[in-house]
Amino acid sequence: MSMQPKGSGEIPAETVRVARSAFPKGSLAIRVRDELGPLFSDEQFADLFPARGKPAWSPGRLAMVLVLQFVEALTDRQAAEAVRARIDWKYALGLELADAGFDFSVLSEFRDRLVKADGGREILDAVLAAAGRRGLITVRARARTDSTHVLSAVRELNQLELVAETLRSALNAVTLAEPDWLNRHARPEWFKHYATRAEDSRFPKERSRRDQTYRRIGGDGIHLLEMIWARDAPPVLRGLPEAEVLRQVWVQYFHLVDGEVARRDPKDRPPGLMRLVTPYDLEVRTGGKRDINWDGYKVHVTETCEDDTPHLVTSVVTTVGSVSDDRMAAPVHAELARRDLLPGEHWVDAGYANGGALAAAGRDHQVDLHGPLKAVTVPHARGDAAFGQDAFTIDWDNRHVTCPNGVVSTQWAERHSEEGLATIRVRFSPAHCGTCPQLRECVNSPKPRRREVNLRPRAEYEALQQARKLQATGGWKDRYKIRAGVEGTISQAVHVCGLRRSRYRGLDKTSLQHQLTGAAVNLIRIDAWLTHTPRARTRTSPLTALRPTA
Numbered sequence: 238m239s240m241q242p243k244g245s246g247e248i249p250a251e252t253v254r255v256a257r258s259a260f261p262k263g264s265l266a267i268r269v270r271d272e273l274g275p276l277f278s279d280e281q282f283a284d285l286f287p288a289r290g291k292p293a294w295s296p297g298r299l300a301m302v303l304v305l306q307f308v309e310a311l312t313d314r315q316a317a318e319a320v321r322a323r324i325d326w327k328y329a330l331g332l333e334l335a336d337a338g339f340d341f342s343v344l345s346e347f348r349d350r351l352v353k354a355d356g357g358r359e360i361l362d363a364v365l366a367a368a369g370r371r372g373l374i375t376v377r378a379r380a381r382t383d384s385t386h387v388l389s390a391v392r393e394l395n396q397l398e399l400v401a402e403t404l405r406s407a408l409n410a411v412t413l414a415e416p417d418w419l420n421r422h423a424r425p426e427w428f429k430h431y432a433t434r435a436e437d438s439r440f441p442k443e444r445s446r447r448d449q450t451y452r453r454i455g456g457d458g459i460h461l462l463e464m465i466w467a468r469d470a471p472p473v474l475r476g477l478p479e480a481e482v483l484r485q486v487w488v489q490y491f492h493l494v495d496g497e498v499a500r501r502d503p504k505d506r507p508p509g510l511m512r513l514v515t516p517y518d519l520e521v522r523t524g525g526k527r528d529i530n531w532d533g534y535k536v537h538v539t540e541t542c543e544d545d546t547p548h549l550v551t552s553v554v555t556t557v558g559s560v561s562d563d564r565m566a567a568p569v570h571a572e573l574a575r576r577d578l579l580p581g582e583h584w585v586d587a588g589y590a591n592g593g594a595l596a597a598a599g600r601d602h603q604v605d606l607h608g609p610l611k612a613v614t615v616p617h618a619r620g621d622a623a624f625g626q627d628a629f630t631i632d633w634d635n636r637h638v639t640c641p642n643g644v645v646s647t648q649w650a651e652r653h654s655e656e657g658l659a660t661i662r663v664r665f666s667p668a669h670c671g672t673c674p675q676l677r678e679c680v681n682s683p684k685p686r687r688r689e690v691n692l693r694p695r696a697e698y699e700a701l702q703q704a705r706k707l708q709a710t711g712g713w714k715d716r717y718k719i720r721a722g723v724e725g726t727i728s729q730a731v732h733v734c735g736l737r738r739s740r741y742r743g744l745d746k747t748s749l750q751h752q753l754t755g756a757a758v759n760l761i762r763i764d765a766w767l768t769h770t771p772r773a774r775t776r777t778s779p780l781t782a783l784r785p786t787a
Contacts, residue, residue: 250258256328264654266329273367285350287369307757316369317341357752380580389533401435403516455498509559547766550755555748564587584720623708661692
């Protein structure tokens with residue numbers, strides 16, 4: 238299909254007349270079109286289509302359909318039917334009343350084009366640009382961010398189901414590619430064990446029998462891999478994605494012990510960022526936040542929070558579930574900077590706040606990042622007289638540290654932590670520490686020799702010290718209450734758009750879903766602002782309200 242711009246964007250007169258008559262008080266679609274105008278143009282998506290070919294349905298209108306689809310939580314069939322049958326949607330899209338619309342499959346094809354070009358960002362960009370022209374966004378004001386879990390579109394599998402499903406997927410792929418070859422080489426019991434889905438199998442409940450089943454599946458997988466990579470095997474089999482997934486999963490979950498297939502110990506498996514959890518969506522990872530664990534993704538939502546403008550979503554960043562919040566302040570700021578929507582104050586929870594994030598926000602973007610810092614731990618100290626890091630005097634220029642008893646450190650080494658973060662390790666001489674009467678209270682070790690102090694780089698250390706002083710004041714604690722409102726935004730996105738369940742497989746498609754969710758929430762809130770609908774208040778149960786203040 239080729240993209241050919243359609244019309245001037247004006248709404249046909251007959252569509253206007255009928256819509257005004259049918260909706261005398263308007264509707265969300267009508268009010269958004271009246272106040273913001275056409276949000277998307279065909280030219281915005283010109284790069285998604287070839288220059289030649291069958292003319293495509295207007296991509297600008299398709300983008301608007303996708304957003305309205307998320308506003309009303311419709312399926313593709315329902316959205317296509319709304320374009321065909323609803324007057325207010327025809328008004329918002331600038332269509333003739335007799336326009337028959339398009340087949341519902343067009344929406345899936347258009348999403349695929351958007352995914353390849355990261356077009357979801359352009360859709361949210363266009364909504365925010367229109368809101369900015371209307372004066373609904375205040376730049377360099379306040380913003381707040383929080384994250385939430387996103388369950389994958391595929392079923393969550395336990396470890397036994399994972400290895401069984403991975404092997405079954407590989408066997409099915411090999412069957413499609415070389416059925417005669419597999420029929421000659423397959424073990425007879427494979428047709429019994431792997432013909433149906435793992436969830437339909439009755440795995441034994443007894444621990445010893447489950448371990449036996451685990452080893453049996455592991456042995457079958459090893460045998461299939463040896464068959465595929467044998468010299469006389471058809472070369473096409475080694476290029477199957479399912480065969481590579483089988484190889485990766487078996488490396489992660491099995492190993493050979495004295496020539497026998499054995500299950501890897503959990504500590505011997507790859508970290509969560511690398512470990513596969515399903516053969517049907519290779520980008521899904523296991524995430525954890527507080528007491529919640531899930532297989533899927535994580536989404537970070539940022540919104541404005543000024544009282545005199547609607548609270549609009551200005552950034553939506555999607556990651557795999559295993560990425561920690563403490564790495565995400567910089568990507569969020571980069572996305573806000575790209576849209577020229579950086580706040581002056583950015584309020585986050587404790588997961589985002591750390592020395593590196595505080596320093597980078599101020600240095601790179603001139604943003605004051607505010608979030609409660611985690612309590613200082615003293616891993617080397619014990620007892621009431623233990624010396625925390627604050628008890629030591631740091632001379633950054635001369636690169637040494639002085640302990641509370643006046644002893645100066647002898648080693649200052651710049652290093653990197655296991656996570657790749659810059660750190661400074663400071664050591665004191667065993668000769669000095671060995672004679673100190675407070676050594677056992679200072680160093681938590683059965684045989685203490687000397688004290689070590691691990692520091693962050695100077696800019697991060699000083700940012701942390703300044704932030705801790707500020708957060709000790711009552712004024713900061715009162716100002717921090719503004720952050721809690723973002724949880725209401727996430728709740729709205731969950732209930733209206735299904736934010737916590739991915740509709741699609743893969744990180745890119747899930748990210749597109751979340752960009753469309755952000756655009757849809759913005760249209761809902763702009764409409765509420767235009768109709769002077771008051772913001773919902775936090776619900777408090779009667780018993781909670783009755784609870785004594787103390």
